[in-house]
Amino acid sequence: MRRIEFALLLSGLVTLILMSLSGCHQQAPSSASATAPARTTITALIWAPDWPEQMLQIAAEFTRLNPDISVNVQFMIGNSVEENIKPRIASGNLPDLLSVNPNAYAAELADQHILADVSGTAAWNNMLDPLKGDWTSRQSRNFGISGGVATTLIYYNQAMFAKAGIKQLPTNFHEFLMVCEQLKRAGFTPIMWNGGFPNMLGNGPFSSGFANNVVTREPDWKRKMGDGTLDLNTPQVADIFAKILLLPERGYVQDEFMATDYDEGIRLFKEGKVAMAFHGSWAAGLLLHGNPFDVGVFIPPWNAPGERVVPVIGSETGFAVCETPNKAAAMRFLEFIAGKGFSILQRKRQNIPPFKQAPGAIVSDQKIVDYTNRVSRFPVTSSPYYSVLPSNSIERVHRLMQDVLFKKITPRQAARLLDESVKNEAKMHYK
Structure with a gap:
């Protein structure tokens, strides 16, 4: 980044020098301005x-x-x-x-x-x-x-899973907890939790919790949220926050997880200090490559046993x-x-381009392509939390998740406060 900033600075200085030299050879100010748009x-x-x-x-x-x-x-x-x-x-x-x-x-x-x-x-x-x-x-x-096309998924260290004797990926939350316990007993930290960057808690466990606890039960949830009639003060919404708290309570996340920011979370996974990362497709280039181990992906199993999982996919x-x-x-x-600049992003991110015809040489990781194609065919899907919640409720849910993790409030209280926030936003919009 410093090289780029230096190059831009140097380019600007050269331009100024050339313009100055050019001005020395001009007889009239008007002709100088004509040659320098x-x-x-x-x-x-x-x-x-x-x-x-x-x-x-x-x-x-x-x-x-x-x-x-x-x-x-x-x-x-x-x-x-x-x-x-x-x-x-x-x-x-x-x-x-x-x-x-x-x-x-x-x-x-x-x-x-x-x-x-x-x-x-x-x-x-x-x-x-x-x-x-x-x-x-x-x-x-x-x-x-x-x-890009945004999906949230769980990246996992295939070597750790093999050493822990895990032969099947979890398909519901109960099985997920069993996998976490198996990893912990094998001496591994099961999953990275971004307590210091609640945006990723929102994209990860909150989005999947909302998908499997709200969207699957209320097909008209979007309209009802907009007009203030969606009830979020429910045991199902409290369960979203309870799941976020449950993993650290059982010792399934890294030490000092409440101080883990975005970059630190990615580093923990890439250095093999955690077995899983609940992250987005936008980080595929970082999480899937440059590791001393193979990485797999699976749909976050935030569904109850016997219920079909609802994946998260959107813009x-x-x-x-x-x-x-x-x-x-x-x-x-x-x-x-x-257009031309998109390939610069894509070389780093390797996400799914949002275009019918991708401009330039586009690199997308095949695992992410296959995953996105798979979840896009599900009969019920949900969107990322940032396109689900009203804007003030986005900031509110960040604080609620952290307060639950710090045990300042209970999951049930968090559900009530989120419900109040969403309903207040609806009143403000329709007043």
Whole structure:
């Protein structure tokens, strides 16, 4: 990353020197301005927890090919996309392009004409049709381009499973606990828990818990959540939080798991310090390659015995353009990210591209391709939690999961507080 920043700085200095030298040979200021077209600088606010270097590469390559536009890349921090966007909107300090999730919050920003309609772009026309509904607002505004097809799955160390004598992968939560116990008795830490980065607890056990405890029981859950009639103060929702707490209570997670952030969690798995990682398809390139052991994947078995598992699959965090004076330049950058620049991302991530025709040389790990094809054929699936919950409830569920893990509140209390949050969001929306 430092090499890229240095290269960009050096490029800028060279440009300034050349412009200065050019100016020395011009007789009139007007001819100098005619030979040096004005450069537009756009700001891109990006969520890239495991690919910041690739984003800088994309911006540098875009500017090389489009010398009239420079890109100031800023990276989101914290636990969610939404908590980065809200202060910028409140202060009127909008970026020109930003990462967004395909949820009701972003859709509302589109209907408020804060996010631009991207339906006229080649990127939108090339996006997979099943994903387009995720990126369409109530007023039929198309507000973003998906970063990929997102699934959550469990990666496992095949060597550890073999040494522990595990011959069959678990197909329900009871069997999963038996596998964890078998791994623990063999001297292994069964699974990595991202207590210090609740975003991954949300994408992992919360999303799967919601899929298997709520979606499977209430087909009309999305409409009811939107209008405030979905009851989340239930034993089934309490069970989502109880499962998140149960694994550390039984000693199935790493020591000091509440301090484990995103990067540390990946490192623990890659160094063979944990047998499993509950993670997303977006981390396939990191988790499946460069390890001294073979890695397998399976559907998170968060279902009860005798019930069919409900997998999680949907749109990954994507990109949107804001209604700013630099909208036209930002649209060009969006087209580049989803076009020539996409292969730069894909070489690192090896996820499933969200496009009908993938631009450039695209590398997708075959295990992830097979997994995605398999779960996409399930009769019932759910979406990642960031596209399920209202925006304020996303931040609320982060705190609730951590409070449950710290035993400040019970799973039953967490279910009640989540229910209150979701219903309050509905009231705010429909007031």
